Amino acid sequence: MSEPVALKLTAKDFKSDQEVRWCPGCGDYAILAAIQQFMPELKIPRENTVFISGIGCSSRFPYYMNTYGMHSIHGRAPAIATGLSVSRPDLSVWVVTGDGDALSIGGNHLIHALRRNVNLKILLFNNRIYGLTKGQYSPTSEAGKITKSTPVGSADAPFNPISLALGAEATFVGRTIDSDRKHLQSVLRAAAEHEGSAFVEIYQNCNIFNDGAFEQLKDPATRDDHLIRLEHGQPITFGKDGQFCVVHPPGGFGLEVRDTASTPTEDIVVHDTSITDPAYAFALSRLPGFDLRNTPIGVFRSVRRPSYDSVVQGQLAEAKAKVTETPEQQLAALLASGDTWTIS
Amino acid sequence: MSKQIRQLDRVVIRFAGDSGDGMQLTGDRFTSETAQLGNDISTLPNFPAEIRAPAGTLPGVSSFQVHFADYDILTPGDAPNVLVAMNPAALKANLVDLPPGADIIVNTDEFTKRNLAKVGYSSNPLDDDTLAGYAVHPVALTSMTIGALAEQDVSKKDAERAKNMFALGLLSWMYSRPYESTLRFLERKFARRPELVAANVAAFKAGWNFGETTEDFAVRYEVKPAKMPPGTYRNITGNAALSLGIVAAGVRSGLPVFLGAYPITPASDILHELSKHKRFGVTTMQAEDEIAAIGAALGASYGGALGVTTTSGPGVALKGETISLAVALELPLVIVDVQRAGPSTGMPTKTEQADLNMALFGRHGEAPVAVIAPKSPSDCFYAALEAARIALTYRTPVILLSDNYVANGSEPWLLPDVATLPDLRVEFATTPNSEDGGTFLPYLRDPQTLARPWAIPGTPGLEHRIGGLEKADKTGDISYDPANHDHMVRTRAARIDTIPVPDVEVEDPDGDARLLVLGWGSTYGPIGAACRALRQRGLPVAQAHLRHLAPLPANLGAVLRSYDRVVIPEMNLGQLAHVIRARYLVDAIGYNQVRGLPFTAAELETMLEEVLKNV
Numbered sequence: 019m020s021e022p023v024a025l026k027l028t029a030k031d032f033k034s035d036q037e038v039r040w041c042p043g044c045g046d047y048a049i050l051a052a053i054q055q056f057m058p059e060l061k062i063p064r065e066n067t068v069f070i071s072g073i074g075c076s077s078r079f080p081y082y083m084n085t086y087g088m089h090s091i092h093g094r095a096p097a098i099a100t101g102l103s104v105s106r107p108d109l110s111v112w113v114v115t116g117d118g119d120a121l122s123i124g125g126n127h128l129i130h131a132l133r134r135n136v137n138l139k140i141l142l143f144n145n146r147i148y149g150l151t152k153g154q155y156s157p158t159s160e161a162g163k164i165t166k167s168t169p170v171g172s173a174d175a176p177f178n179p180i181s182l183a184l185g186a187e188a189t190f191v192g193r194t195i196d197s198d199r200k201h202l203q204s205v206l207r208a209a210a211e212h213e214g215s216a217f218v219e220i221y222q223n224c225n226i227f228n229d230g231a232f233e234q235l236k237d238p239a240t241r242d243d244h245l246i247r248l249e250h251g252q253p254i255t256f257g258k259d260g261q262f263c264v265v266h267p268p269g270g271f272g273l274e275v276r277d278t279a280s281t282p283t284e285d286i287v288v289h290d291t292s293i294t295d296p297a298y299a300f301a302l303s304r305l306p307g308f309d310l311r312n313t314p315i316g317v318f319r320s321v322r323r324p325s326y327d328s329v330v331q332g333q334l335a336e337a338k339a340k341v342t343e344t345p346e347q348q349l350a351a352l353l354a355s356g357d358t359w360t361i362s
Numbered sequence: 363m364s365k366q367i368r369q370l371d372r373v374v375i376r377f378a379g380d381s382g383d384g385m386q387l388t389g390d391r392f393t394s395e396t397a398q399l400g401n402d403i404s405t406l407p408n409f410p411a412e413i414r415a416p417a418g419t420l421p422g423v424s425s426f427q428v429h430f431a432d433y434d435i436l437t438p439g440d441a442p443n444v445l446v447a448m449n450p451a452a453l454k455a456n457l458v459d460l461p462p463g464a465d466i467i468v469n470t471d472e473f474t475k476r477n478l479a480k481v482g483y484s485s486n487p488l489d490d491d492t493l494a495g496y497a498v499h500p501v502a503l504t505s506m507t508i509g510a511l512a513e514q515d516v517s518k519k520d521a522e523r524a525k526n527m528f529a530l531g532l533l534s535w536m537y538s539r540p541y542e543s544t545l546r547f548l549e550r551k552f553a554r555r556p557e558l559v560a561a562n563v564a565a566f567k568a569g570w571n572f573g574e575t576t577e578d579f580a581v582r583y584e585v586k587p588a589k590m591p592p593g594t595y596r597n598i599t600g601n602a603a604l605s606l607g608i609v610a611a612g613v614r615s616g617l618p619v620f621l622g623a624y625p626i627t628p629a630s631d632i633l634h635e636l637s638k639h640k641r642f643g644v645t646t647m648q649a650e651d652e653i654a655a656i657g658a659a660l661g662a663s664y665g666g667a668l669g670v671t672t673t674s675g676p677g678v679a680l681k682g683e684t685i686s687l688a689v690a691l692e693l694p695l696v697i698v699d700v701q702r703a704g705p706s707t708g709m710p711t712k713t714e715q716a717d718l719n720m721a722l723f724g725r726h727g728e729a730p731v732a733v734i735a736p737k738s739p740s741d742c743f744y745a746a747l748e749a750a751r752i753a754l755t756y757r758t759p760v761i762l763l764s765d766n767y768v769a770n771g772s773e774p775w776l777l778p779d780v781a782t783l784p785d786l787r788v789e790f791a792t793t794p795n796s797e798d799g800g801t802f803l804p805y806l807r808d809p810q811t812l813a814r815p816w817a818i819p820g821t822p823g824l825e826h827r828i829g830g831l832e833k834a835d836k837t838g839d840i841s842y843d844p845a846n847h848d849h850m851v852r853t854r855a856a857r858i859d860t861i862p863v864p865d866v867e868v869e870d871p872d873g874d875a876r877l878l879v880l881g882w883g884s885t886y887g888p889i890g891a892a893c894r895a896l897r898q899r900g901l902p903v904a905q906a907h908l909r910h911l912a913p914l915p916a917n918l919g920a921v922l923r924s925y926d927r928v929v930i931p932e933m934n935l936g937q938l939a940h941v942i943r944a945r946y947l948v949d950a951i952g953y954n955q956v957r958g959l960p961f962t963a964a965e966l967e968t969m970l971e972e973v974l975k976n977v
Contacts, residue, residue, distance in 0.1 A: 034827065036839065065822045070661070073830075081827050081840065086819035088664060089829025090657075091687050097654035101661030101669065102819070105620050105645060109665070109819050127657070130650035330645060337640035345613040348642065350780045353606060357394045357543050358596045358777070361587075 093124025
């Protein structure tokens with residue numbers, strides 16, 4: 019990534035001249051606006067920022083950002099972005115993808131980008147439905163979901179994207195919600211500062227084919243009882259006046275929710291994103307069921323591991339450091355390596 | 363005793379043994395010694411896909427054929443004059459290819475009852491009349507090697523493993539090869555285990571001395587150096603030459619090379635080779651799959667690198683969608699397909715030319731790309747440079763169709779002067795290109811090349827978005843306009859069709875041929891050898907060979923129509939012939955074999971002679 023420079027950019031600078039063509043009321047609008055407003059904060063010149071997407075509603079995103087961008091093919095954005103990022107360490111490369119794009123057709127590329135720790139910011143807009151193909155169930159749709167392609171209910175068990183990313187050795191994993199601009203920007207900020215792959219799941223409403231999928235997390239009447247706002251270094255409590263808390267029950271593998279009033283303070287888990295063992299973040303990711311009760315949002319995990327880009331660039335730099343000849347001289351020597359003979 | 367020395371003009375030797383016997387290495391060393399002597403050479407390795415098939419069985423036989431001569435040769439030879447058979451399986455698998463009178467050197471130690479039974483010999487072929495008509499030289503290779511190394515500080519197993527060096531020593535003596543390069547090679551190979559250097563050198567010398575002293579080998583042969591153009595040579599395989607060509611393309615373009623690849627036979631050697639050349643700014647990425655490999659290469663091209671992906675047929679099938687994206691994005695990309703016998707896994711270590719249809723047509727939508735094919739191992743170097751030139755100049759994917767035959771075969775290569783290699787420098791867009799100079803139009807084309815500007819991320823003021831959706835001419839904005847789509851599809855086709863490629867050259871020394879043999883890719887050698895043989899017999903025949911399959915040379919139609927008959931030999935069921943017939947309405951005759959092996963010159967000669975009867 020580039021060094022920050024004194025730039026006076028505003029949200030407007032990141033708006034392209036293209037007409038935005040998502041359905042009215044789509045959650046993608048809120049995410050786009052939040053990101054356009056957030057980008058100037060990074061102080062990265064627009065020309066050094068690249069958005070790469072796959073296929074799906076969310077993948078139209080790059081067209082609306084006045085940066086460099088590529089709308090590629092279904093599922094392949096992480097692979098394409100990897101080639102760009104590793105060969106151009108001066109760029110800030112963002113991947114925009116959806117639940118079908120990243121977890122179904124592109125599942126392989128996602129997990130390998132994460133395990134390599136490529137210096138990519140991967141934003142997964144999860145609306146739990148295929149929108150652009152008009153309403154089939156997705157790999158994050160709840161089991162039994164009735165859609166056009168599953169008239170009597172889906173037989174698939176869904177992925178938990180956070181669990182999946184953690185299992186793929188992701189070094190940064192976060193979750194946020196389209197409608198909460200402040201929170202969304204805080205998670206993006208942390209992701210942008212992370213060296214290596216930063217995976218951010220964004221709950222996004224598809225008001226046409228899966229409206230209200232995350233309503234319990236948004237409705238003022240229910241959200242406080244459902245949402246766990248993770249803060250590094252803070253005890254994990256939530257609900258009205260912090261009435262619930264998260265504990266690590268002795269003898270168990272996971273985490274559980276308890277009443278704060280009846281729990282000794284020292285038993286309440288203090289959130290720590292820097293724990294090397296992914297088991298803790300994984301346990302957090304398993305707290306909610308499909309009713310969205312006990313849904314953690316924020317940064318689950320943020321640990322340091324050399325990025326793929328830095329290792330590859332380091333190998334190149336080390337090899338080049340030994341070179342004293344011009345490329346042409348080097349090439350001539352390479353061509354003549356091995357056993358040669360001369361005919362006069 | 364003094365031995366008779368006999369001069370030969372050419373010899374074909376085949377080393378054959380178990381996969382673990384080191385036959386590829388033995389053949390390689392013999393080839394290198396032969397190259398040092400200045401003979402012209404052509405080699406053909408033939409090995410199973412299994413890494414270690416059960417020892418001593420027919421499927422486990424690995425062989426290496428080397429043809430060397432005192433004149434320029436085009437093929438690894440149709441039939442061996444000499445077979446070195448390290449075990450009964452090697453004998454049985456290769457006997458069918460031997461002409462009567464050929465020399466057979468057999469390792470008698472391996473002709474045990476058990477080994478004979480493994481390959482279905484009910485009696486020992488060394489004792490019955492199986493080998494009648496051949497000059498059989500029974501040699502106790504294993505026990506003599508172990509005996510020769512009795513004083514060496516090596517285990518019996520290591521001593522036995524050196525038997526291939528005994529065989530090499532014997533053959534090197536027989537054909538008067540200089541062996542210094544082999545001794546140097548052994549020192550390099552076993553640098554960390556001096557006791558193995560000593561053992562292998564001792565085995566080699568024991569083989570040499572055995573030849574000199576035994577009465578079984580009464581004659582020693584010499585093959586004089588060939589008259590070849592002056593210069594420095596090295597022996598090179600197609601995969602090695604192709605790798606060097608990619609490095610050279612990076613140097614001559616001044617661009618970093620990015621190779622995305624997934625391991626696949628027979629292309630993996632290119633990944634291995636390029637991974638050694640980081641000092642040239644070559645990045646190699648072993649991707650999670652074929653799709654990611656080309657995706658990463660395309661991403662790197664987008665960022666201003668020379669993106670390359672290397673694979674074989676099944677991999678190209680997986681890459682198809684990304685090739686189409688590259689067609690739409692109009693970015694440079696080199697896709698190397700080292701063809702092997704298909705469909706599906708087919709015969710991964712055997713050769714075929716059956717991916718031509720896929721290269722030309724195997725994508726969704728109208729997605730034309732440039733296609734080129736090297737004609738010989740050393741030509742892979744120049745084909746790689748040419749693929750890079752077209753990709754960079756015309757901002758297009760280019761498919762390079764190598765195959766297992768040229769990839770693993772080898773020949774002497776006259777090293778080029780680096781300064782004479784094509785200049786591949788490109789200019790990235792740096793400023794807005796609209797008429798008023800105010801905006802950047804990513805799909806405004808160069809009127810000559812029809813290439814669009816290559817504006818890489820990091821260039822201020824040229825921020826733009828590209829993608830797989832149809833783009834409006836010039837602006838690159840998303841467009842569903844019918845007329846625009848028609849225009850863009852035709853423009854993408856014209857972009858490939860109008861790439862200037864050299865005219866196809868016809869080899870017709872006397873100018874009186876009425877039969878033209880048209881080939882492409884690796885069939886150049888056998889076709890050329892067959893044509894020469896026919897001409898020597900006074901039968902006129904012309905040869906034309908295509909390097910560019912898309913676009914085809916502008917003069918091809920005229921060339922085809924100027925002959926009474928056109929024959930197209932291919933290692934497929936007539937894929938080029940189909941194109942030629944459709945495009946030029948020429949009644950070309952296909953000659954097709956898909957046996958996983960290159961054509962022999964003799965079979966082509968016989969076939970062409972038949973055709974000539976009706977011309």
